[in-house]
């Protein structure tokens with residue numbers, strides 16, 4: 001089981017979503033940016049670190065949504081979603097195929113990693 005933090009980053013009424021690259025696991029699926037929690041690291045610190053590494057932006061972690069456990073064919077994941085705000089920086093797709101700023105209504109138009117679907121649904125129900 002891998003433990004992964006991910007961020008719903010909100011800015012000016014939009015949400016930042018990222019498409020995994022074709023070289024990654026779950027190729028070309030859309031996800032909320034984030035990554036694996038390292039030993040001894042808090043979920044929130046992991047998120048700030050991963051978002052800086054992947055997108056070169058600084059965020060503030062605000063609140064937490066429900067965690068999601070999901071079994072893919074070849075690995076299982078526990079995904080910890082947080083709502084966050086953008087502090088500074090313009091995102092750059094340093095590891096992803098691309099990113100987009102979308103409205104909440106547009107979230108359902110994307111081909112999400114399966115573990116993210118309950119997160120999208122919870123976010124839309126808030």
Ligand SMILES: Nc1nc2c([nH]c(=O)n2[C@H]2C[C@H](O)[C@@H](COP(=O)(O)OP(=O)(O)OP(=O)(O)O)O2)c(=O)[nH]1
Nearest residue numbers: 004006024025031032033034035036077113115116
């Ligand atoms: N960052 C992120 N990862 C997600 C989400 N949903 C989801 O199933 N995942 C999966 C994809 C990856 O297997 C794992 C995140 O790890 P990572 O981003 O550090 O891993 P990676 O693909 O760079 O590396 P690896 O798993 O190939 O070793 O969690 C999500 O919303 N955000």
